[in-house]
Amino acid sequence: MNAHDSEKMMGLLREEGYDPVGDPGEADLIVFNTCSIREKAEQKFYSQLGCTRRLKERNPLLKIAVAGCIAQQEGVRIREKAPHVDYIIGPQNIGRVGEAVARSEGGVLTEDNPGIVSADLPAERRNHVKAWVNIMYGCNNFCSYCVVPYTRGRERSRPVEKVLAEIRGLAGSGYREVTLLGQNVNSYRGEVSFPGLLRLVNDVEGLERIRFVTSHPKDLGEDLVAAMRDLEKVCEHIHLPLQSGSDRILRLMNRGYTYAEYRTKVERLRRAVPGIAITTDIIAGFPGETEADHRATVSALGEIGFDGIFAFKFSPRPMTRASEMEGQLPEGIKSERLSEILRLQDDITEKKNRALEGSVQEVLLEGPSGSDPGTATGRTRTNKIVNIPLSGDIVPGMLLQVKITKGHRHSLEGTVIVTDHR
Ligand code: SF4
The missing domain is CATH 2.40.50.140 (Nucleic acid-binding proteins)
Incomplete structure (x- = not known):
């Protein structure tokens, strides 16, 4: 989502007459597109932002913009740490980056922006074979660890015709694959449901492959399974974040499913779409996670046999309920659990990849x-x-x-x- 937001800001800034440069020392404008999903990303951003202070001392005409989720989360507070920042642009307002940088006095654009769904923003795509296409913005789920509903706002679906027009344009200019983007694509509510949208995209001439991300397990229904089975362009892969194998932790995370329900959905997908690859996200060391909860996650990984995972240590994020829960675990325990998860998954992934030899x-x-x-x-x-x-x-x-x-x-x-x- 963030990478595609950057492509759009690049496209918009081109229209304003900006060209990219290889060296920040040559820039008239530096835009940070930030992520606040984990604390580490935030720390890295602040350290890089600090480095731009010297550049600005050397070139007082240089402008610095901070966009994305940290911009939304911190707003003008960013200037307390970094007074040299000129523009602060939340993710719902990236379409206004051109308007912002035209104001020499700087500005803060962090208001709620329902118009985001109808904006047709130019994107400067680096990849000329496959493209990301937003179908919706925001999230209503409020998983207890996640900052996204606070930074990207409530769910809003793009109208079907906007999505199709963009995809037809991409197919017409030679793109062969699209990835439909949304925080929870299963709750897409344009004029059709998400499986309905997949059927329409499948009919776009010239397109060869369709992917989508991310699919929330609680909202994955039979109609999506059927669409994946029936539509020849929809690829045999789904990213389905499990987060934990323990029902107690899943409840604390406010995920809305049990491990058994998740496993049943995986079984249905595997029956309907032979050879489907399933990848997932796992959080190690959620507040209050016991050794038994961790063992449940380890056992789920062995039982399901994912093709790949993204696993991270729990990271307390501002505004979220989990950041204030009792039972925050020491970094050492979180690291140990994460290492065990990654080691196990590495073996599983390698075995799965070896099994493809000769195919x-x-x-x-x-x-x-x-x-x-x-x-x-x-x-x-x-x-x-x-x-x-x-x-x-x-x-x-x-x-x-x-x-x-x-x-x-x-x-x-x-x-x-x-x-x-x-
Ligand atoms: S579904 Fe949960 S984890 Fe995903 S963006 Fe929404 S709140 Fe965050």
């Missing part, structure tokens, strides 16, 4: 690998990274049939057996 996978080629110039990289429909030897007859955007020769912990290796020239 043939459809890979959408994205471009040269960032780490190895002799290698090109793409993803399977199940969202696994595949590296293949770079050759002259493959170009980004091609759908390739690739034989998997090696499964690693975080990626696959393969050789192209069929090149597509569509």
